[in-house]
Amino acid sequence: MMGGMDPEAVKGAVALELRNITKRYPLVLANDRISLQVRWGEVLAVVGENGAGKSTLMKIVYGLVRPDQGEILVDGQPAQITEPREAIALGIGMVHQHFMLVDPFTVLENIVLGAEPRQGAQIDLVRARAEVGALMRELEFNLPLDTPVEELPVGLQQRVEILKALYRKARILILDEPTAVLTPQEADELFAFLRRYVAQGNAVIFISHKLAEVIKLSDRVTVIRDGRVVGTVNTPETSMAELARMMVGREVILSVEKGPASPKEVVLKVKDLRVHGKDKKHRLNGVSFEVRAGEIVGIAGVEGNGQTELVEAITGLRPYEGQIEYGGQPLRPNARAAREWGVSHIPEDRNARGLVLDFTTRENLILGDHYRPPNAGFLGFLDAERIEANAQRIVEAFDVRPRSTDLAARRYSGGNAQKIVVGRELSRGPRLLVAAQPTRGVDIGAIEFIHEQIVRARDQGTAVLLVSADLNEVRSLSDRILVMFEGRIMGELKAEEATEEKLGLWMAGVVA
Numbered sequence: 001m002m003g004g005m006d007p008e009a010v011k012g013a014v015a016l017e018l019r020n021i022t023k024r025y026p027l028v029l030a031n032d033r034i035s036l037q038v039r040w041g042e043v044l045a046v047v048g049e050n051g052a053g054k055s056t057l058m059k060i061v062y063g064l065v066r067p068d069q070g071e072i073l074v075d076g077q078p079a080q081i082t083e084p085r086e087a088i089a090l091g092i093g094m095v096h097q098h099f100m101l102v103d104p105f106t107v108l109e110n111i112v113l114g115a116e117p118r119q120g121a122q123i124d125l126v127r128a129r130a131e132v133g134a135l136m137r138e139l140e141f142n143l144p145l146d147t148p149v150e151e152l153p154v155g156l157q158q159r160v161e162i163l164k165a166l167y168r169k170a171r172i173l174i175l176d177e178p179t180a181v182l183t184p185q186e187a188d189e190l191f192a193f194l195r196r197y198v199a200q201g202n203a204v205i206f207i208s209h210k211l212a213e214v215i216k217l218s219d220r221v222t223v224i225r226d227g228r229v230v231g232t233v234n235t236p237e238t239s240m241a242e243l244a245r246m247m248v249g250r251e252v253i254l255s256v257e258k259g260p261a262s263p264k265e266v267v268l269k270v271k272d273l274r275v276h277g278k279d280k281k282h283r284l285n286g287v288s289f290e291v292r293a294g295e296i297v298g299i300a301g302v303e304g305n306g307q308t309e310l311v312e313a314i315t316g317l318r319p320y321e322g323q324i325e326y327g328g329q330p331l332r333p334n335a336r337a338a339r340e341w342g343v344s345h346i347p348e349d350r351n352a353r354g355l356v357l358d359f360t361t362r363e364n365l366i367l368g369d370h371y372r373p374p375n376a377g378f379l380g381f382l383d384a385e386r387i388e389a390n391a392q393r394i395v396e397a398f399d400v401r402p403r404s405t406d407l408a409a410r411r412y413s414g415g416n417a418q419k420i421v422v423g424r425e426l427s428r429g430p431r432l433l434v435a436a437q438p439t440r441g442v443d444i445g446a447i448e449f450i451h452e453q454i455v456r457a458r459d460q461g462t463a464v465l466l467v468s469a470d471l472n473e474v475r476s477l478s479d480r481i482l483v484m485f486e487g488r489i490m491g492e493l494k495a496e497e498a499t500e501e502k503l504g505l506w507m508a509g510v511v512a
């Protein structure tokens with residue numbers, strides 16, 4: 001719990017040390033002799049691109065994964081951590097990327113679950129309530145203890161996870177990508193809490209690949225690349241550019257270069273679109289907007305507020321009520337018709353919808369257009385030469401590495417697999433591009449490239465609808481921004497008016 005020790009006496013001493021942690025999976029060396037230290041009283045950020053090995057390392061510390069090699073020391077003492085129970089006993093708590101709460105249970109039940117105070121054989125709920133209440137006051141958290149957690153917004157569910165760890169007296173708190181599900185304001189509140197927590201002498205390991213927030217929150221940063229520690233720097237002495245360079249091993253440009261848009265005719269018109277979903281987060285409740293040729297319209301919002309349903313309705317993958325018009329023509333809900341009309345789609349789930357993982361690059365590059373010219377002749381025979389020439393052109397133009405046309409899609413890294421999808425969707429000269437999370441899981445170098453290609457398509461007259469949970473991506477690419485919350489459009493802003501604060505309020509459903 002907070003305040004249990006004299007903070008000044010312990011600050012600066014090493015709380016947790018990892019020495020030469022190694023973990024090999026069949027295809028990858030996820031952690032390669034990783035050593036790092038976190039001290040009492042500090043926030044250590046661990047950053048690295050997707051797949052760098054961050055989550056694996058933290059699961060090792062929490063006893064969820066066994067390392068092949070290496071040592072863990074807590075307070076200078078060698079520790080045996082083979083399951084979470086042992087980590088908890090050593091004062092280690094973890095807030096997972098995906099919460100581990102029991103949905104129908106109340107907040108109080110979730111917090112005390114497995115650590116209930118007892119009176120004889122009975123669980124002492126009165127005492128549990130008093131203890132949790134005291135802890136909440138101390139932490140300045142305000143949670144409705146008798147509400148089932150499934151009824152809470154995600155930001156509050158995360159607080160339940162934190163409270164759960166602190167109820168078990170965690171002094172070292174690990175948070176794995178905790179801001180992925182938060183609005184900017186919720187993230188700021190989390191950061192304020194974490195600063196108070198370490199000021200009392202505790203330690204935090206904060207995992208992220210978002211450099212702006214790492215700079216805002218942490219005291220020191222350890223950068224991991226390809227399973228190895230690249231270096232550790234003091235936050236006040238570093239910059240986003242330096243961290244980015246350490247993450248990818250070269251200089252990168254972090255902003256998109258683009259001129260003003262010159263929007264032309266309306267290409268996509270959506271009117272009073274409704275989709276029935278399993279709960280209020282997966283519905284569309286009357287969405288209307290337009291996208292014109294030559295502009296990028298971004299949809300911002302915390303994931304799971306109807307964005308997936310919107311994209312699927314527009315691309316003909318899901319039934320809907322209301323109207324969708326392409327170039328003034330109403331469309332039947334049919335993916336093939338949409339594609340033939342000139343709709344390209346970069347799907348959010350590249351592996352399920354964007355690629356056939358066992359198909360070659362060449363085959364993946366004609367997916368969706370394989371049955372018609374120029375890929376197939378009148379009778380549907382495939383034109384092998386044309387297909388190969390086309391594949392080589394795209395692989396070259398979209399910088400797919402390795403430059404092969406007959407490697408199975410599953411053999412590419414995330415960034416290169418995404419370049420195949422983007423290359424296929426853009427090289428057909430679409431009238432409308434629907435790009436959903438186009439750079440998720442993609443390394444910084446490839447992000448920059450994909451952004452350039454999207455802007456280029458806009459400048460050649462494509463209407464672009466960009467859906468992204470990454471606020472920086474939406475802000476830097478879009479000409480206009482719409483914010484979605486619980487199946488509705490909360491409002492529209494021009495890109496230059498769209499401050500993080502305004503967007504964040506709308507993303508939380510607050511009407512200003």
Ligand SMILES: Nc1ncnc2c1ncn2[C@@H]1O[C@H](COP(=O)(O)OP(=O)(O)O)[C@@H](O)[C@H]1O
Binds near residue numbers: 029051057
């Ligand atoms: N259970 C697993 N089995 C096989 N490979 C895994 C497993 N977990 C992670 N990996 C691989 O290990 C590498 C590091 O993954 P991870 O630790 O999740 O990275 P990060 O959290 O930095 O994105 C990735 O290449 C990933 O595919």
Ligand SMILES: [Mg+2]
Binds near residue numbers: 054055056097
């Ligand atoms: Mg991870």
